[in-house]
Amino acid sequence: MNIFKQFIKSLYSPKDIAPYRFQGIGKTILYVFFLTLLSIIPSSVYFSTALINGMGAIQDSVKTELPSFxxxxxxxQSDIDVPKIINKDDFTIIFDSTGTVNQKELSNSNNTIALLKNDAYFVAGGQVQSFSYSMINDAVLTNDDIESVLATFDSLLAIIIPLIVLVIYIFAAGLKFIEISFLALVGLLLKKLLEVDIQYRHTWRLAAYSVTLPTIFFTVMDSLKTLVPNGAILNWFVAFIILFLVIKEIPRPEKK
Known part of the structure; x- marks a missing residue:
């Protein structure tokens, strides 16, 4: 069975997932990368679109609305005493040299560029990218220098965006493998409860397919920009239930 048929079956059929415990580990790993790729599509699209739109907004603001710094x-450093917030269409620009605004306050933001006292942040599509001013070493930057940097950055977006999306993908894949590995450990407890003769390598394969439904559900919610309350708990609960149903489909050894 090819990976696309497995994907469809994994959305609704624990009975079809159960035989996957015997397939090669390479195919299962490939499936995890495929599932991860699907899961980051909404956030990557929103991030890329926001970055392109945001560059135009911040370039215009640096020229006309931000104070000298x-x-x-x-x-x-600047002469302002309170943070300056600029709203442009669906984008927000925060300028704060006072140290009032911190990173935690940005975690709930959407489509935001923040130039803070020690760092710059870009928030879009649920992703937060940061840049520390200490990385420029002994260089001194002013408004004019920032304009030049932004113009250069804007011209390189065709290269920068794919690189950022690649980093997001690698990070998401790492988290997915950790999630599956932990769920596979839970599978060892389930196999004792259900008296099924399988090992960790089997539960890992089954766990990889058991996370399909919750992963796609949250991907759809991300595409709709809908926040799911207690999402992490719901994700683990659904994956656990599916894995339980899958292991339950495995034939038990006959008792002598």
């Missing part, structure tokens, strides 16, 4: 020794 200087970045030196890893710190931004």
């Amino acid at each position: 200087i970045i030196e020794n890893g710190e931004m």
